[in-house]
Amino acid sequence: MLKKLFKFGKPPAESPETLMADALRQSILRSLGLKSVPIMPGSAQEAFKIATNPNAEARDFIDLLEGDEGLSARVLKIANSVFYDRGGGSKTIVDAVNVIGIAELRNLMNATALSGLFPVRHYLRVEFWAHNIATGIAAKTLARSLIPSLVDQIFLAGLMHDVGKLLILQQHVENYERVIKKGLADGLESIKAEQAVYPFDHTQVGQMIAEKWNFSRDLYDAIGDHHKPWSNQEQGSLASIVKLSDLITHANSLGATRDMVAYQRIHTPLLEDAWSYFGVHMRDQKKLMQEVVLDFNAEFQNYEAWGKV
Numbered sequence: 001m002l003k004k005l006f007k008f009g010k011p012p013a014e015s016p017e018t019l020m021a022d023a024l025r026q027s028i029l030r031s032l033g034l035k036s037v038p039i040m041p042g043s044a045q046e047a048f049k050i051a052t053n054p055n056a057e058a059r060d061f062i063d064l065l066e067g068d069e070g071l072s073a074r075v076l077k078i079a080n081s082v083f084y085d086r087g088g089g090s091k092t093i094v095d096a097v098n099v100i101g102i103a104e105l106r107n108l109m110n111a112t113a114l115s116g117l118f119p120v121r122h123y124l125r126v127e128f129w130a131h132n133i134a135t136g137i138a139a140k141t142l143a144r145s146l147i148p149s150l151v152d153q154i155f156l157a158g159l160m161h162d163v164g165k166l167l168i169l170q171q172h173v174e175n176y177e178r179v180i181k182k183g184l185a186d187g188l189e190s191i192k193a194e195q196a197v198y199p200f201d202h203t204q205v206g207q208m209i210a211e212k213w214n215f216s217r218d219l220y221d222a223i224g225d226h227h228k229p230w231s232n233q234e235q236g237s238l239a240s241i242v243k244l245s246d247l248i249t250h251a252n253s254l255g256a257t258r259d260m261v262a263y264q265r266i267h268t269p270l271l272e273d274a275w276s277y278f279g280v281h282m283r284d285q286k287k288l289m290q291e292v293v294l295d296f297n298a299e300f301q302n303y304e305a306w307g308k309v
Contacts, residue, residue, distance in 0.1 A: 019207070019211075019220070020204075020207055020208060020211060024200060024204060025208055025211075027199050027200060028200050028204065028205055028208050029208075031171075031172075031198065031199070031200070032167060032168065032171040032172070032205070033171055036167060036170075036171050037167065037208065037209055037212045039212075040213045044113035044114075044116065044117070045113075046064065047064065047071075047109045047110070047112060047113040048109075048110065048113050050064055050109060051105075051106040051107075051109035051110045051113070051156075052106070052110075052156070054152075056102070056106075057102075058097050058098070058102060061097050061102070061105055061109070062093050062094060062097055064109075065093045065096075065097070066093050071112060072093055074112065075093065075096050075097075075100070075105075075108065076090055076093070076096050078096075078100065078108065078302050079095065079096035079099045079100055081301070081302065083298055083299065083301075083302060084099050084100055103152065106152075106155075107136070107140075107155045107156070107159075108302070108303070110155070110156045110159055111133065111136075111159060111303045114132070114159055114160065114163070115129065117163070117166060118163075118166040118167050118169070118170040119170070120169055120170045120173060122169065122173055122177070123258065124169055124176070124177060124180060125166070125169060125170075126257075127255075127256065127257065127258065128162060128165050128166055128169065130255030130256065130257075130300075131162065131249060131250075131254075131255050131256070132158070132159050132160070132161065132162055132163075133159065133255060133300060133303045134249040134254040134255035134296055134300065135158040135159070135161060135162075135242065135245045135246050135249050136154075136155040136156070136157075136158030136159040136245075137155070137158070137254075137292075137295055137296050137299050137300065138158065138245035138248050138249050138254065138292045138295075138296065139154040139155060139157065139158035139241050139242055139244075139245040140154055140155045140158070140295070141288075141291050141292045141295045142241055142244060142245055142248075142288060142292065143241050145288060145291075146241065146244075146278055146280075147236055147240075147241060149236075150236075150238060150241060153218070153238060154238060154241055154242070156219070157218075157219055157222040157223075157238040157239075157241075157242050158241075158242050158245055158246075160206070160215075160219060160222070160223060161206070161222060161223055161226050161242045161246065162202060162206070163206045163209055163223065164201075164202035164203060164204065164205030164206030164207075164208075164209065164223070165190070165202045165205075165206075167205055167209065168194075168198075168202060168205055175197075179193050179194060179196075179197050179198075180193065183196075184259050184262040184263070184266070185262070187262075187265060187266055188266070189227065189266060189267075190202065191203060191227045201227075203223060203224045203225070203226065203227055204224065206223040206224065207220055207223055207224040209223075210223055210224075218237075218238050219238070221234075221237065221238065221239050222237070222238040222239045222242050224239075225237070225239035225243075226239050226242045226243045226246055227243070228243075230243075230273055230274070230276075230277040233277065240277070240278075243274070244274045244277075244278065245292075247267050247270050247271055247274055248271070248289065248292055249292075249296075250263040250264070250266070250267035251263075251264055251267045251268040251271055252264075252289065252292070252293060254292075254293070254296045254300075255296075255300065271285075
């Protein structure tokens, strides 16, 4: 059974709520604002509830979509896109749900819920959204070959892995832009550039959001651990696939429109250890990379516009 990545209601005994040190949480809140993490919007929460419910049926998605004119229009447009259209065209939500399928509809629902979180009109917001989508698509592709048991969960983990960046950017637009630019100029991964300026990094901010919104432990760990060394990665974990996907999307400039050379220069050398961790032979590395690029090119347009704010 698909394990829920979001748990609404009373937190379980082993909830992420108990994992973050209070001093770190307070440090983040003092810097970003005590009210910087709002309650998850009701519409987003409803979409997440259905999308992450392993027992949700087509009727549940249809009811949600028929009650949201904007969302239903988006889904109909996607169902009639080149990627999904089978020649007959989708005229109703029922048609669209049947064409897209429940598995992919879950991903679309998660994406539309995330797209409106922490909005700010800045090019980095667009870049971060594109990278999150690219990482989700890449993770789904890679999981099929490397850890098939994670396929149903992994897109959401990839989509949410850098949610902390969205909040930092919203609260510290000019300063965070300088941090990102300096990091790229100095050849640093974003987490190291952040740590040079802040007493925290985007993975920790993301975990604080995970606490507030009561994410599952698996998703909490994927957000917090995707920059940890391979020696600290748990075998078969969401975080390990997200880490590899993050590197591959940067190395191939998937979704990026600026600073592509800088991202490639930083992340391409890190792939050797990543492939070694998963035991992927050199002859198979190129094949997997090609599959990721092909899937990204086919699917990205279905999600891209949903992240514009």
